[in-house]
Amino acid sequence: MRRAAEQLCVTQAAVSRAVARLEDRLGYPLFDRHAQGVLPTARALDLRQRVEQSVDAIEQAFTELRKSRTRRRALRVCVVPTLGTRWLMPRLGRFQALYPDIAIELRQSRRDEDFRRDDVDVWIEIKRPSQPWPRGITARYLLGREITPVCAPEIAARLKTPANLLKEKLLYHTSYPGNWTLWLGAADVKNSNVELGGGFDLAANLIVAASSGMGVAVLQPCLVERELATGELVRPFALTTSTGRGYYVCARKATADEGVAAIFMAWLRTLTKASAV
CATH class of the missing domain: 1.10.10.10 (Winged helix-like DNA-binding domain superfamily/Winged helix DNA-binding domain)
Known part of the structure; x- marks a missing residue:
């Protein structure tokens, strides 16, 4: 007994x-x-x-x-570096709290992603206008089409109209040098010879340069949420304009509507819907 x-x-x-x-x-x-x-x-x-x-x-x-x-189910996610560190990572804790049985594994992004990797379940990629999505891939828009100028507060203080930007050092992403012409055109600033300042091949470095007062950058607001919240960066003008690109969440068509990939994709969409309200 x-x-x-x-x-x-x-x-x-x-x-x-x-x-x-x-x-x-x-x-x-x-x-x-x-x-x-x-x-x-x-x-x-x-x-x-x-x-x-x-x-x-x-x-x-x-x-x-x-x-x-x-038993935890693995979800392998490949995300564009700057979006991953600055937008996705601060939110992943919420996903883990909702789905503790799903273990997220982040994979390194590749510059010329062809979606043939067998070590990834979900991609978050930039849309390439000249290249269609592969036939076996489902791609759904997430966020990041809109761009807007951001700069340090001391620079913003002397910007009274969008035309004043032409007197500043215009920082840009080397992959998208036309973003400034696009935004200035939307702001009705007539200047066919926009002189660009420093170029950066990583958006993360572009953000640091703008925060340190090196000039004005034109970026997606989702990439500078923290800096805007702390006041390190400000938006001198509220105008945004669409690049037609943006970030898309992608998965194989065979798994996009079932399993952990479908759960994660649906959760991402709830985030962007909430931020749009």
Whole structure:
């Protein structure tokens, strides 16, 4: 009785009461009780032989169910570096809280992604206007089409109209040198010879340059949320304009609507819908 109580993590008295209830239900004793202890009766041994296999099966079933609840499913995500570190990473904790059984593994992004990798389930990629999405890939717009000027507060203080930007050092991303012409055109600033300042091949470096007062950058607001919130950067003008590109969440068509890829993609869309309200 003592050893049974230890195995079941209950008191010895609880085991004795459970045995007594079982004997009452059966209508006969299961143990011969002596001063030296208790011994199972022949009927008890027969009962054990009849139910032991079924009890073991029940125990095994519950063990497997407990394991299935704690087993984590892997989701392999490849995301454009700057968007990943500045927009996605600060939000991943929310996803993990909602879906603790899904373990996200981030994969390194490639400049010329062809979506043939077998180590990625979901991509977050920039749309390339000259290249269609591959036939086997589903791509859904996420965010980041809009661009707007951002700069340090001391620079913004002297910018009274968009035309004043032509007197400043216009910082730009070397992959998208036309962004300034696009935004200035939307602001009705007539100047066919826009002189660009420093160029950067990483948006992260472009953001640091603008924050340090090197000039004015034109960027997607989603990449500078923290700087805008802290005041390191400000938007001298509220105008935004679309580049027609933006970031898309992509997955294979065979898995885009089921499993962990579908869960993650749906969660991403709730984020962008909430930010649009």
